[in-house]
Amino acid sequence: MNKLIQLHVDIDTRINAIRDDNTDWQCKMGCDGCCHRLAEVPRLTTVEWELLQTGLIALPSEILQEISHAVATLSKQSTPFVVCPMLDKLKGACVVYEHRPVACRTYGYYVQYDQGLYCNDILERVTGDVLKDVVWGNHNTVDRQLRYLGETKDLTKWFANWEGVTL
Numbered sequence: 034m035n036k037l038i039q040l041h042v043d044i045d046t047r048i049n050a051i052r053d054d055n056t057d058w059q060c061k062m063g064c065d066g067c068c069h070r071l072a073e074v075p076r077l078t079t080v081e082w083e084l085l086q087t088g089l090i091a092l093p094s095e096i097l098q099e100i101s102h103a104v105a106t107l108s109k110q111s112t113p114f115v116v117c118p119m120l121d122k123l124k125g126a127c128v129v130y131e132h133r134p135v136a137c138r139t140y141g142y143y144v145q146y147d148q149g150l151y152c153n154d155i156l157e158r159v160t161g162d163v164l165k166d167v168v169w170g171n172h173n174t175v176d177r178q179l180r181y182l183g184e185t186k187d188l189t190k191w192f193a194n195w196e197g198v199t200l
C-alpha cells in the first residue's frame with residue numbers, strides 16, 4: 034500500500050472512531066462552511082496532486098473549466114478567506130470528494146497541540162464541553178507523514194503547470 038493511501042486509512046480509522054462515539058457529528062454532505070472559508074489556498078504534495086488530478090480529469094469538461102477559472106481567480110484574490118474552487122456551492126458538496134487532499138480529510142477531527150483545526154460549530158461544542166471525551170487525531174503526526182511525501186505547492190501552481198488545462 035502506498036504511503037498516501039496508508040495515511041488515508043489511518044485518518045479514516047480516527048474519524049470512524051470519533052463518529053462511532055458521537056453519532057450526531059456535524060460533518061456531512063451539505064455542511065460546507067469549512068470549504069467556504071479556507072484560511073489559504075490549499076497546498077498539496079505531489080502524490081496528493083496526482084490523486085486530485087485523477088478526480089478532476091473524471092469531471093465533465095465544463096465543470097473542470099469552471100474550476101480552472103476559479104483557481105486562476107484565486108491567485109489574484111486579496112480577501113482573507115478562500116472559497117474552494119472544487120466546492121459545488123448548490124449542493125454543498127465536494128466534486129472531488131474521493132480524491133480530496135489530506136487537509137480536507139482531517140479538518141474537523143484533528144488538532145495541532147492544543148490548537149483547534151475545526152470550524153466554529155465544532156469549536157462551540159468543544160468550549161461548551163460537549164466534546165470533552167473526544168480523542169482527537171494529532172495533526173502534527175499527519176504533517177510529519179506528509180513531509181515524507183515531498184514538497185507542497187499551492188493549488189494555483191499545480192494548475193498553472195498542468196498541461197492541457199486552460200487557466
Ligand code: SF4
Binds near residue numbers: 059140
Ligand atoms: S468542519 Fe465544520 S463546517 Fe466543515 S463539515 Fe465539519 S462541521 Fe461542517
Ligand code: SF4
Binds near residue numbers: 071119121128
Ligand atoms: S477539496 Fe473538497 S473537501 Fe477540500 S476544501 Fe475543497 S470542496 Fe472542501
